[in-house]
Amino acid sequence: MASPSGSSADGSGKAQEAPQTSEKAREVLADDYYFMGIAGLAAKKSKDPMTQVGACIVNQEKKIVGVGYNGMPRDSKNLPWSRNAEKEEAERKYLYVCHAELNAIMNKNSADLKGCTMYVTLFPCNECAKLILQAGIKEVVYFSEKNDTPASTAASKKMLEDAAVPLRKFEPKEAIVIDFSKLQHHSAK
Numbered sequence: 496m497a498s499p500s501g502s503s504a505d506g507s508g509k510a511q512e513a514p515q516t517s518e519k520a521r522e523v524l525a526d527d528y529y530f531m532g533i534a535g536l537a538a539k540k541s542k543d544p545m546t547q548v549g550a551c552i553v554n555q556e557k558k559i560v561g562v563g564y565n566g567m568p569r570d571s572k573n574l575p576w577s578r579n580a581e582k583e584e585a586e587r588k589y590l591y592v593c594h595a596e597l598n599a600i601m602n603k604n605s606a607d608l609k610g611c612t613m614y615v616t617l618f619p620c621n622e623c624a625k626l627i628l629q630a631g632i633k634e635v636v637y638f639s640e641k642n643d644t645p646a647s648t649a650a651s652k653k654m655l656e657d658a659a660v661p662l663r664k665f666e667p668k669e670a671i672v673i674d675f676s677k678l679q680h681h682s683a684k
């Protein structure tokens with residue numbers, strides 16, 4: 496470690512290099528912010544005009560093994576995105592859309608998801624809770640909760656609780672901002 500004064504700090508007698516004044520300590524993103532941030536970024540890819548949801552699955556070594564967002568099934572072209580309650584059920588998105596959690600699980604790049612944690616930007620519905628349990632996921636971290644499907648939410652909570660899978664709300668204390676101009680790297684010389 497360089498000593499600020501530039502004098503010997505290791506007993507070698509050699510002067511240590513002082514840190515450049517332009518070098519400053521960087522903040523290291525905490526795991527929850529990083530993984531929920533990835534889920535949030537994935538959500539931005541969703542074509543759902545009303546609700547974009549993202550999910551990120553992390554294994555016990557804190558490696559990302561699956562990411563997904565809500566979208567229509569593969570190769571579909573003309574399925575409706577409407578949520579309009581006055582339309583026929585077949586003309587609304589709900590029968591067709593693949594939830595972010597389903598897509599994250601399907602997109603897995605590891606043999607299995609046993610012992611993993613799922614980060615998801617919206618509370619998982621009861622169908623996704625079943626998928627989460629069947630995949631062997633052992634923890635769920637969610638960000639927001641809508642109260643428009645109370646029976647589904649209650650069933651989801653019940654299933655996860657019954658299987659002793661902890662469900663935790665992510666409560667960020669600050670925003671993450673990606674400023675691309677700050678990602679510009681400059682050579683040392």
Ligand SMILES: Nc1ccn([C@H]2C[C@H](O)[C@@H](COP(=O)(O)O)O2)c(=O)n1
Pocket residue numbers: 543545546547548564565566578588592593594595596617618619620623
């Ligand atoms: N945990 C969840 C909950 C919902 N979704 C998707 C399904 C739809 O695309 C959208 C909800 O639509 P809304 O009723 O808000 O218009 O969110 C999901 O992927 N994961």
Ligand SMILES: [Zn+2]
Pocket residue numbers: 594596619620621622623624
């Ligand atoms: Zn779902």
